[in-house]
Amino acid sequence: MDAAEGWYDVTRLTDRSYRITEAEAYGAFLIEGTERSVLVDAGIGVGDLPDVVSGLVGTPVTLVLSHTHWDHIGAAAGFEDVRVSPAELPADGRVAIDSLSEEFTERPAQFTERWLDAGNDFPDGVDHDEYAIEPADATALPADGSIDLGDRTLEVVPLPGHSPGHVGLLDPATATLYGGDVVHREYGLYIHFEDCDLDAYVESLRRLRELRDEAAFETLATSHNEPLSGGDLSLIDDLLAGLEEIRAGKRTPEPVDTDWGPAHSYWVGDSEVLTTTDI
Numbered sequence: 001m002d003a004a005e006g007w008y009d010v011t012r013l014t015d016r017s018y019r020i021t022e023a024e025a026y027g028a029f030l031i032e033g034t035e036r037s038v039l040v041d042a043g044i045g046v047g048d049l050p051d052v053v054s055g056l057v058g059t060p061v062t063l064v065l066s067h068t069h070w071d072h073i074g075a076a077a078g079f080e081d082v083r084v085s086p087a088e089l090p091a092d093g094r095v096a097i098d099s100l101s102e103e104f105t106e107r108p109a110q111f112t113e114r115w116l117d118a119g120n121d122f123p124d125g126v127d128h129d130e131y132a133i134e135p136a137d138a139t140a141l142p143a144d145g146s147i148d149l150g151d152r153t154l155e156v157v158p159l160p161g162h163s164p165g166h167v168g169l170l171d172p173a174t175a176t177l178y179g180g181d182v183v184h185r186e187y188g189l190y191i192h193f194e195d196c197d198l199d200a201y202v203e204s205l206r207r208l209r210e211l212r213d214e215a216a217f218e219t220l221a222t223s224h225n226e227p228l229s230g231g232d233l234s235l236i237d238d239l240l241a242g243l244e245e246i247r248a249g250k251r252t253p254e255p256v257d258t259d260w261g262p263a264h265s266y267w268v269g270d271s272e273v274l275t276t277t278d279i
């Protein structure tokens with residue numbers, strides 16, 4: 001299998017946007033404009049994402065990182081224009097796997113072991129022993145929160161909580177919100193890392209609900225599951241209600257061990273919510 005089309009799974013989301021999935025679980029999104037295109041997130045960086053992207057769009061590409069967790073910055077070093085929230089831009093401008101914390105440095109090796117143990121291969125020409133996430137030079141997202149693609153403009157929507165500078169990108173032209181890790185069905189909510197903030201997360205879900213109720217978006221495209229639309233968007237209400245109960249101490253946590261250490265687990269409908277143990 002080659003490291004570009006062979007490794008990534010590309011599906012069309014709208015007539016001018018694509019969902020690009022790496023290793024079945026790590027999603028990026030490409031939005032094509034007449035003057036500029038935007039790639040939201042860069043997966044885990046095993047394959048050759050720049051090659052896939054240049055095969056899909058003809059305009060210069062800005063990579064917007066929804067946040068700087070390892071599974072969103074993987075191939076970022078292969079792009080020239082990388083943007084991130086000022087809250088997650090390191091002082092030296094180099095976004096790396098340990099920029100936010102050391103918690104993620106073992107994840108590529110853990111991924112490799114599980115992926116190979118499950119009987120999967122790496123792409124041709126990629127040595128799994130050499131796989132690592134390269135640091136990427138980045139700059140801050142535009143201060144006015146808008147990114148002009150020529151025929152349309154994307155709006156940056158701050159949605160912190162999962163990480164300090166977590167953002168979504170709203171495309172009013174297609175009523176799509178690219179939401180990073182803000183909600184997930186299959187993967188639940190991860191609020192158990194050092195830099196997570198439950199209060200900020202509650203506010204972000206309120207903002208998400210407000211945008212949905214204003215019909216600012218009809219499709220919510222997040223990183224680790226199929227895009228949500230229609231009745232499935234009630235997931236936002238369920239998760240918001242669950243987080244408010246957790247925050248108010250109305251739910252009893254189950255202590256669990258995760259790849260990142262001890263956490264508290266709660267179930268909100270079908271979604272697992274993991275928090276730090278001090279909540």
Ligand SMILES: [Zn+2]
Pocket residue numbers: 067069162181
């Ligand atoms: Zn994340």
